[in-house]
Amino acid sequence: MFGYVLAVLGIVVGGALVYSIGYVVKRVRKISEIAFGTKDIVKGFQQQEELYNNTPKSVSGMTSVELPKILKDFPEFSWSEWKKICENTLRAYLEAIENKSLTYLKDASDAIKQQADLIIGEEMQLGITECFDQLQIHRTEIFRYEKKEGLCKIKIQSSLQYFYSKISEEKGKMIDNKIQQCRYDMELVFVQDMSKVDDDLAYEFIGNCPNCGAPMVAVGSTRRCQYCGTEVKEAYNTRIWTLHRIDKAK
Ligand SMILES: [Zn+2]
Known part of the structure; x- marks a missing residue:
């Protein structure tokens, strides 16, 4: 049962x-x-x-809101000029990475050169090459203006597309190969007085000691290692707008 x-x-x-x-x-x-x-x-x-992959990414365009605030503080600031500089530098930055050569960045700031140099070094070590072909920039907009103690920042975003390929030299094979839509974030900075800048923020500009690797502090117009005393001239310009960072947005 x-x-x-x-x-x-x-x-x-x-x-x-x-x-x-x-x-x-x-x-x-x-x-x-x-x-x-x-x-x-x-x-x-x-x-x-x-x-x-064929739809351009939207950008956070706040230009009409943020630009008047910038012009109030910096009447000489020319957005049309900076937009051109940002787009040209972004192209040069990707060319530099693809060709593993900083000669493409001869007009860029030291900070951008250092950033590209770091990526080139990493990719050489890994034996990979990234190619950004048929690059098209769709839009470039200001998305935020920030006033901080001792410095001002303008955050800019570009929406673009390229035919992306990644090649592993060791295996001689293509790892990735497709049209990519992406966004890049850029940062313009205007340093008024580095000694007034918050330590965490200043660290971005100052970096580590080239001699011992310890954090450095700003002392007047130079930076000094707190441990071994090595002094280095600042890697940023004061009282002038500089394109200081380029990052691929997630
Ligand atoms: Zn040191």
């Missing part, structure tokens, strides 16, 4: 299971059809990715 009940129970549960799997498969197809216009969900996701 007990065995019989168990068998019936087995059939019922099994049947329900088969029915629900069938139902789930049907639902997935239906969802895929609604979402992507195809019953094949994998194909749907691939089509979605292609569409995504």
